[in-house]
Amino acid sequence: NLRNGDTLNKDWPTDEPYTFDAVVMNPPYSAKWSADTTFLDDSRFNRYGKLAPKSKADFAFLLHGFYHLKETGTMAIVLPHGVLFRGAAEGVIRQKLLEDGSIYAVIGMPANLFFGTSIPTTVIVLKKNRQTRDVLFIDASREFVKGKNxxxxxxxxxxxxxxxxxxxxxxxxxxxxxxxxEIKENDYNLNIPRYVDTFEEEEPIDMVHVGNDIKKIRQEQQVLEKELLEAISSLQTTPENEAWLQGALEVFKHEQ
Incomplete structure (x- = not known):
């Protein structure tokens, strides 16, 4: 069955299943919501101490979905990377989720995967009642096939x-x-490059080889200029081309 409604300002209808084995979400990114202080008493949000900011409802969507996840279930939500490192209220919520061991994995996805936005996204996987608090980071940002659009x-x-x-x-x-x-040492910042080093060291430049190439190019240039000067010098002078020939000869003589 499909239902249409404001899932943040009005929770799931009471006559529907309350929790689910799996929750999959791709909410509107950084959407606005009321963030009314009355939501601090809402059972979806009250254990995290802060509400998602008015201008960015990302964590409100995440906590809504997580609240309706069964104790043995798994949740995956697609969000912009900002949720991994933004501070203030979002930082408080993220820290609580990490302290509870709720964040299971963070997967960085390629840019331009979805219609309507070209920004890179992250898939955050959450679970309840875990025995450990480690987090798997995957940088899949380069795992894609480039399409036309x-x-x-x-x-x-x-x-x-x-x-x-x-x-x-x-x-x-x-x-x-x-x-x-390790995450605590990073101040609960989940920005993927802090954990996955994708830096590729460039090949060292062989300056001897470069110097030899430059020397060879200059020698070839001198040969070509000499041949061109000889060719210009051999041209017959006419009233029409006299000034041009004289100018060309002066240029090449100066270069030499």
Whole structure:
């Protein structure tokens, strides 16, 4: 069954199932909402101490979905990267989720995957009642096939993400399983580059080789200029081209 309504200002209808085995969300990014202080008494939000800001309802959507997740369920939500590192109220909510062990994985997705927006997004996976508080970070931002109007995930891209998620271990320049202490040392900032180093060191420049190439080019240039000067000098002078020939000769003589 489909239902249409404001899921933030009015919670799930009471005559519908209350919790679910899986929650999958792709809410409008950084949407506005009321953020009325009365929501601090709302059971979806009250245990986190702060409300998502009026101008960015991202965490309001996340907490709404998480509230309706079964104790043994799994939730995945697509959001902009800002939720991983923004401070103030969002930082307080994020810290509480991490302290509770609720955030299971953070997956950085490629830019330009969705219609209507080209920004890169992140998939945050959440679970309840975990025994550990580690978080798996996957940087899949380069796992895509470039399309005409938007990027796409190939079957190979998808399988790589799923296998890394299932194995839940470090993969060089792609994934890192961060301990809670590591996250705490980073002030609960979940920005993916803090945990997954994708830096590719450039090949060192062989200056001897470059110097030899420059020397060779200059020698070739001198040969060509000499040949061109000889060709110009051999041209017959006429009243029409005399000034041009004289100017050309002066240029090449000066260059030499």
């Amino acid at each position: 938007q990027n796409k995930l190939s079957e190979e891209n998808i399988q790589k993400i799923l296998e890394t998620y299932a194995e839940r271990k470090d993969v060089e320049k792609y994934a890192h399983l961060a301990t809670f202490d």
